[in-house]
Amino acid sequence: MHAFDVLGDPVRRRILELLAKGEHRSGQIVTVIQNEFGITQAAVSQHLRVLRDSGFTSVRIEGARRVYSVEVQPLQAVDAWLDRFRSFWEPKLSALETEIARGKRKRRR
Amino acid sequence: MHAFDVLGDPVRRRILELLAKGEHRSGQIVTVIQNEFGITQAAVSQHLRVLRDSGFTSVRIEGARRVYSVEVQPLQAVDAWLDRFRSFWEPKLSALETEIARGKRKRRR
């Protein structure tokens, strides 16, 4: 499933918003999503599977608990796709800013 | 339709990629998409409608032609949603970079 399809679902976006604040156990995610969307545990678990399969999250097993964390790679890919449109809304960089951006890109690699 | 649902479709993403390079007539878009995806003119027109309805594009009428342009607002909204994850991959800003970012934000308003 393509990254944008994964993000197309509001429940999955909400789960990622939770994980943006730090790791969460499956049960904690289920509680929040059930409150906000009124769907079953099974449905939430299926969304978690989509997020795992598409690389948006990773899981750590802690006894009977599964602890989910966000993985940045697919999010970065989405961000990179947006690059081609940034010139439409970002003001032109000054020479100094260009230098800094260059340095930032280098550090990233 | 939510911005992420709109971007979930590969044909619509491709159309936006074309428009990122500048405005295109409906017919030009149809030609490219038919080559790459093998779908009918009607199907492309329906995707163009989704892009219009969701605010990703605007149209200018030129006689019998429709000239499409990209509109940035929904793309910016997607970019803004990603903000919450940027800290995961963007190196911490130096004081100087923070100053510049502040200025950039001010200019934007």
Place this chain on the structure above:
DNA sequence: AACTTATATAAGTATATACTTATATTAAAT
């Protein structure tokens, strides 16, 4: 005026997917 070109819409269909209930799996607690 009739024909052609450019584009959009209507109606119908197939498929993907977001749910449901029921059940499996494994760990923890009694």
Place this chain on the structure above:
DNA sequence: ATTTAATATAAGTATATACTTATATAAGTT
């Protein structure tokens, strides 16, 4: 050892949507 808790999976269903063909609309051309 049973029972309970935490989570995942299986199977089935309903709905959204991405197509198709056919047709409409409006502008250009002859």
